[in-house]
Amino acid sequence: MWKKVRSFIFGQSMATRTAHHERIGVAHAVPVFGSDALSSTAYATQEILLALAVGGTHTFSLALPIAIAICLLILIVTISYRQVVEAYPQGGGVYNVAKANLWPIFALLGATSLLIDYFLTPAVSISAGVEEITSAFPNLSDHRVSICLLLLGFLGWLNKRGIREAGMFIAIPVYAFITAFMAMLAYGMWLIYVGHLPVLNVIVAQPNTSNGLGKLTISVLLILRAFAAGCTALTGIEAVSNGVGVMKVPQSKNAATTMLIMAMLLSSMFLGLTVLSQAMHVLPSDNETVISQVAGALFGHGYFYMTIISTVVMILILAANAPFVDLPRVQSQLAADKYLPSQFMYLGPRLVYDNGINVLMICAGTLMVIFGGRVHPLIPQYSVMVFIGFSITQLGMCFHWKNEPGEVSFRWLRLAINAIGCVITTIVFGVVLVTKFMDGAWVLLPATSLVVWLMIKIKSHYIMIEKLLTLRGKEKEIEVHKTIAILVSKVNRSSIHALESAKRLNPRKIIALHLAFDEEEGETVRKQWQKATGTDLRVMTSQYREIEEPIIEELKKIDAEYSDDRLYVMFAQIITEHWYEHLLHGQNVANIHKAIERDPDLNPEIIFDDFKVGART
Numbered sequence: 214m215w216k217k218v219r220s221f222i223f224g225q226s227m228a229t230r231t232a233h234h235e236r237i238g239v240a241h242a243v244p245v246f247g248s249d250a251l252s253s254t255a256y257a258t259q260e261i262l263l264a265l266a267v268g269g270t271h272t273f274s275l276a277l278p279i280a281i282a283i284c285l286l287i288l289i290v291t292i293s294y295r296q297v298v299e300a301y302p303q304g305g306g307v308y309n310v311a312k313a314n315l316w317p318i319f320a321l322l323g324a325t326s327l328l329i330d331y332f333l334t335p336a337v338s339i340s341a342g343v344e345e346i347t348s349a350f351p352n353l354s355d356h357r358v359s360i361c362l363l364l365l366g367f368l369g370w371l372n373k374r375g376i377r378e379a380g381m382f383i384a385i386p387v388y389a390f391i392t393a394f395m396a397m398l399a400y401g402m403w404l405i406y407v408g409h410l411p412v413l414n415v416i417v418a419q420p421n422t423s424n425g426l427g428k429l430t431i432s433v434l435l436i437l438r439a440f441a442a443g444c445t446a447l448t449g450i451e452a453v454s455n456g457v458g459v460m461k462v463p464q465s466k467n468a469a470t471t472m473l474i475m476a477m478l479l480s481s482m483f484l485g486l487t488v489l490s491q492a493m494h495v496l497p498s499d500n501e502t503v504i505s506q507v508a509g510a511l512f513g514h515g516y517f518y519m520t521i522i523s524t525v526v527m528i529l530i531l532a533a534n535a536p537f538v539d540l541p542r543v544q545s546q547l548a549a550d551k552y553l554p555s556q557f558m559y560l561g562p563r564l565v566y567d568n569g570i571n572v573l574m575i576c577a578g579t580l581m582v583i584f585g586g587r588v589h590p591l592i593p594q595y596s597v598m599v600f601i602g603f604s605i606t607q608l609g610m611c612f613h614w615k616n617e618p619g620e621v622s623f624r625w626l627r628l629a630i631n632a633i634g635c636v637i638t639t640i641v642f643g644v645v646l647v648t649k650f651m652d653g654a655w656v657l658l659p660a661t662s663l664v665v666w667l668m669i670k671i672k673s674h675y676i677m678i679e680k681l682l683t684l685r686g687k688e689k690e691i692e693v694h695k696t697i698a699i700l701v702s703k704v705n706r707s708s709i710h711a712l713e714s715a716k717r718l719n720p721r722k723i724i725a726l727h728l729a730f731d732e733e734e735g736e737t738v739r740k741q742w743q744k745a746t747g748t749d750l751r752v753m754t755s756q757y758r759e760i761e762e763p764i765i766e767e768l769k770k771i772d773a774e775y776s777d778d779r780l781y782v783m784f785a786q787i788i789t790e791h792w793y794e795h796l797l798h799g800q801n802v803a804n805i806h807k808a809i810e811r812d813p814d815l816n817p818e819i820i821f822d823d824f825k826v827g828a829r830t
Contacts, residue, residue, distance in 0.1 A: 219562070224374050226562035226757040229731060234377070235564050236461045241380035242471040243478075244387035244531075245538055246456060249449025250475055251387070252338060252532035254394065254482040255504055255525050257283075257446035258490055262497040264439035268432075270496065275436060280487040283443050284480040286641075289634045290450055291476035293607055296627060297454045298468040300613060304542055306454035307602040310609035312550075314616070318665075319605050324547055325664045326601040327455065329657070331540040333595045334449075335533035335577035339364050340588045342530035345522070357586040362578055364530055369574045372537040375563045376459050379538075383531055390524035391478060397521055398485035401511055405492055411510045414494040441596075441644040446483050448599050449532065450475065451606070455539040533577075541569025551675040552668040554797045559730075560758050593649035594657055600642035607635035674794055678787065681826050682706040684745055696721030697781040698771055698817075700728075700764065700805070701750065704741040711785035711822040712746060718820075721778060724771055725750045730758050760801055761808035768815060780817040782809065788825045 220226070227235070237245060261279055265272040294306075301309045307323035343361050347354045371379045404410040453472045460467045486504065489495075495506050508521045541557070545566055548557035561567030584590045614621065614628040621627070646654060682705035697720040701708045715723050725742060727750055729735030735752035742750040755763045772780045784802050789795055802821075809815055 222370070224378070224563055226759065227375070227564050228756040229560075229564075229758065230756065232564050233462075235375055236459055236464075237377055237380045238461045239467050239471050239474065241377070241384055242453070242460060242467065243474055244384040245376070245380045245459075246452040246471060246535055247449075247475040247478070248383065248387050248528060249334060249338070249452055249532040249535040250447075250479050251391065251449075251482070252528045253446045253448050254479065254486060255529060256341075256502065257443050257483055258487045259497055259503040260442040260445055261439050261487070262490070262495070262503065264442040265435065266497055267438075268435045272435060273491070273494075273496075275439065277487055277491050279436065279440050279443055280484050282440060283446055284484055286444070286634075286637055287447060287450065287476055287480050289630060289637070290447060290603060291472055293610060293631050293634050294451055294454045295469040295472055296610060296631070297606060298457050298472070299465050300610075301454075302457055302465040302468075304455055304457040304546075306451055306543075307606040307609070308543060308546060310606050310613065314609040314612040315605070319609070321552070321665045321668055322661070323602055323605040323609075324543065324552070324668070325661050326598045326605070327543050328540070328664060329660060330595070330598040330602065331536035331543075331573065332576040332580065333591055333598065334536045335365055335368070335573065336361075336580035336584070337588055337591050337595050338529050338532035339368075339577075340581060340584075340586050340591070342526050343586055344588060345526045345529065349522075358581055361581045361586040365533070365574060365578055365581065368531075368533055368537060369570055372534070372570055373561070373563060373565060373567060375565060376538060379534065383534055386524065386527040386531060390528040391482075393517075393521045393524045394482055397508055397511060398482065398489065401489040401492075401507065402485070404511070405489075410489075410492055412492075412494050413506060413510055414496050437644050438648055441641050441648060444600070444641050444645070445596055446479065447603070448596070449535055450479070451599075451602060452535045452539055454606075455543055458542060459538065536573055536577075537570055540573050541566030544569040544572070547668070551672045553671060555675075556800060562757055562759065590653060593652040593654040597642070597645050597649060597654045597657055600638050600645060603638040604635055604642055607631045607638060611635060671797065674789075674797060678789075678798075678826055679705075682787070682824075684709065696775055696778050697723050697783055698768060699723060699725045699783045699785070700802075701725050701738070701742065701785065702727070702801070704738060704745050707785045707787050707822075707824040708742075709745060710824045711783055712748075714820075714822045715783055718781070720781065722775070723748070726753065726764070726767060727751070728753050728755055728760060728763055730755055761805055764805055765808055765812055765815065768809070768817065772815065772817070780815075781820055782817045783820040783822055786821045786823055788823050790826065 258276070258280070261276050262273060265275055297306065297310060301313070303309065307327060308320055311320035311323045339361050343357055343364070346360065347357055353360065371382060401410065450472075453468050453475070457464050457468045460471070486507065489507050490503050493507060493510060495503055497503065498506070504525060505522060508518050512518045512521075544553055544557040547553040548555055556568045557566065559566070559568070580591065608631075610631040611628055614624055614631065617624070682703075684704070684706060697715045697718060699708070699711050699715055701711075712723070712725070725746075725748060727735060727738050727742070729738065729752055732754055735754055739750045739752050742748070751767070753763045753767050768780070768782060784806070786802055787798055789798065806819060809817065809819065
């Protein structure tokens with residue numbers, strides 16, 4: 214029954230061999246990965262103007278040079294990340310770059326920046342979109358959090374149906390936003406050309422009575438602050454590097470093309486809006502965004518204005534989609550390296566990492582509830598984490614080009630690009646951290662330290678368990694004269710201990726079972742078991758990565774094959790030293806046990822063979 218309900222909600226299960234059909238091309242990758250970056254065009258210009266407002270309206274003339282400088286930084290970061298996807302086609306972005314070229318602590322810091330950034334992105338973007346909705350419909354203000362959670366749940370459900378299906382749905386509103394935005398810019402530029410552009414305000418130059426040194430100091434600090442504020446335009450530009458694995462072949466080439474298109478769209482839209490806001494003398498306002506002022510002045514508040522604002526709201530909400538694609542893949546790599554629980558490594562029925570999506574929804578939803586679905590308290594933390602990843606990636610790529618063996622074309626040019634990018638992004642990181650520290654960015658210090666510490670402790674635990682369970686070559690060869698089913702996940706001291714325990718029960722026959730997600734993995738485990746015990750291992754292959762159902766079916770076959778005997782099912786279960794370490798192990802065992810108990814056609818005796826980690830056995 215549950216399987217039918219699940220299939221109805223999330224779609225039919227997909228075989229692992231069909232994974233290549235779920236990969237997406239450039240046309241779908243631009244909206245899937247670009248929604249986060251492109252959404253920043255809705256507020257980046259306004260952030261610059263708000264920062265410059267401290268120095269008076271006469272400083273607004275600096276907005277355009279600052280925007281041009283940011284576009285140059287976008288170009289540098291894009292070129293750098295194009296080199297990243299070529300050098301590291303497996304994805305992972307900052308984590309893989311730092312792991313390969315820097316000390317492990319840099320890899321963990323980079324991974325932590327991604328985790329926190331991706332937890333914040335849905336909370337920030339969906340809350341921003343809902344704020345626009347509640348501004349238009351004030352009666353919905355009391356339901357802000359509920360609307361946020363509803364939209365978050367919708368995106369989670371959509372991505373659980375598969376990356377390709379999510380991409381097809383998201384493509385329409387994202388391309389609608391791009392089309393409407395570009396049409397607005399084109400019309401505005403035409404009005405500039407013919408001399409009919411409306412001017413909203415009269416800006417009068419204000420005298421500055423500061424002395425020369427004080428004036429210079431204020432100007433430099435003001436420009437740095439405005440530059441750092443405008444660098445929110447770079448948020449999400451790295452998303453492609455973390456999700457190369459979902460691209461169609463050739464993956465690196467398609468990922469690089471996607472990044473180039475994203476950068477061109479982002480730069481032209483951001484720079485175009487800044488040019489129009491300068492020419493129209495737009496002033497930042499708490500009541501109306503820059504894009505709303507520009508669109509209202511160009512088209513009035515009629516149909517096309519509402520179309521533009523509607524697409525802006527949609528892009529702000531859909532900016533939350535990129536983490537649903539990227540974060541679970543990053544978590545799977547961290548889990549493969551034993552920095553996160555192993556449950557994050559496994560694909561779900563629709564070839565997506567369900568556990569990663571679940572955790573993202575829980576964390577983002579918690580932030581929405583805590584902060585009441587409001588954006589402002591989350592912005593300081595959001596903008597800081599982006600540049601940690603940028604700086605570490607650029608630094609790692611510098612060492613990559615320096616140490617890459619053999620002939621590398623334009624080695625020193627590539628290194629120079631990354632070095633310049635590293636210096637600039639590090640400076641921006643410092644400015645953002647200092648300016649936002651007392652606004653709430655300080656919380657990132659303990660949060661980052663806690664996440665890094667947890668990942669180190671998780672890896673230490675897994676290393677300890679692996680060391681204690683590793684076969685030492687002293688285990689006795691056991692003869693097969695048993696009638697008992699042992700579920701074997703790995704060949705280690707725990708599974709060997711279960712085999713010895715089964716022998717002491719004196720069954721007629723022992724049947725060792727292993728569930729694999731592909732034939733190669735199953736054959737590897739079978740050979741390991743054969744070598745360690747001299748006995749056969751019956752391997753089941755689950756193409757749809759289901760765990761409980763294939764095991765249940767195999768147990769039914771064994772029960773029918775030995776119908777005169779009482780069926781025993783033995784689980785090899787490790788007992789850890791601390792209670793909280795149990796969360797990292799044995800979840801599949803519990804699920805299989807429950808499935809056996811629920812099945813009306815199976816009534817075996819269940820045996821848990823406990824293996825205490827550290828015991829001298």
